[in-house]
Amino acid sequence: MPFIQKLKKITTADNTESFHNQEVGESYHSHSGAVEEAYKKYVIPCKIKEIAKTGSLKILDVCFGIGYNSAAAISAALEENPNCQIEVIGLENDPEIINQIKDLSPPIPYYEHYKKLSGHSLQFTHENVTVKILLGDAHDTVKNIQDNYVDAIFFDPFSPKTAPHMWNTDILKQMYRVIKENAIFSTYSCARIVRDNLKEVGFIYDDGPIVGRRGPGTIAFKIEIFIVNV
Template structure:
């Protein structure tokens, strides 16, 4: 079911998980403020950026990041639901680069345009991270459904594996500030900080790999 969030941008409500893909306080706003801006601020001097989008969904988090950056970017997006491509067709968020996301479909999981490369892996995220290269990613946009709805994606083991995939001097951003999430991130080796406070809930979380 499509919903209009408080910044007038659209997203979908997922009945299976009983949650929306992005915050009701503003789908596009959340993508920029909680994910893309703090991540980009951290890596803005790099000439080449490898991004892991952990739970790609409608691709809003990736799009917000692409709109901020102007260098060579390679995005690896993971999602286990091939229905996302039908949902992507039905939304028109105001990202400059959303036209790239719209080119993706079940039979076309990669897009190359200019200095941007996007590759989607359609499988369970816990399984996929085992096969990705270590010391490779500069940015991780971590956006599963909530720790209540998907606890298996927010564990210390998952964060440890993601930590290994990241370069030193890299950053993970996520919307959740749940205590268990932050403890698991710290246990995995991250330095954990408050991210921006947007909407009505608590701050988001920024996790740095030194």
């Protein structure tokens, strides 16, 4: 049987590189533009620049892959406030994809620092920024994060069709637990099952941005409800 390489490098329509996973049969980013997707589906809807103004930003990057989403977020945050204290927690189960980071040079200013990451070196601190990848199944590793801890969640698994377990209520309950009130969870999917599951665990959702020719993404919030006695 011929050997089929798992990861095939591709160039997306904004001329930035990504990978196609030939075992899963899906790409790591939208073909309409990998870096464009990072900014338009995650950084902008999660209001990263606005949070950076407060001086503290904690991001959960679920399904970290080659890290474009959170590297773009750090770049945007530091542009807004170079003194912002930033912590990124990445959840990823495949060291092979993390090992690709060192050979990539996307037009994301902070990405040069991400090249310190590999399947063996899963964290770094540089000045006011800490990035830490928790290696393993996200269902388990997320349990190491405190309640109400993060200011934004970038949720980027393979599709609900290919990886339904990554969109089930077990993992979404954990997302609800770790996100702060009024903080934004963003994902590229607008699938009915995803939105139903978000609602079931307590999130309120809305359409996210439309990028490329796909449907909208989904943004979701955990909103504090005040019960007023009348």
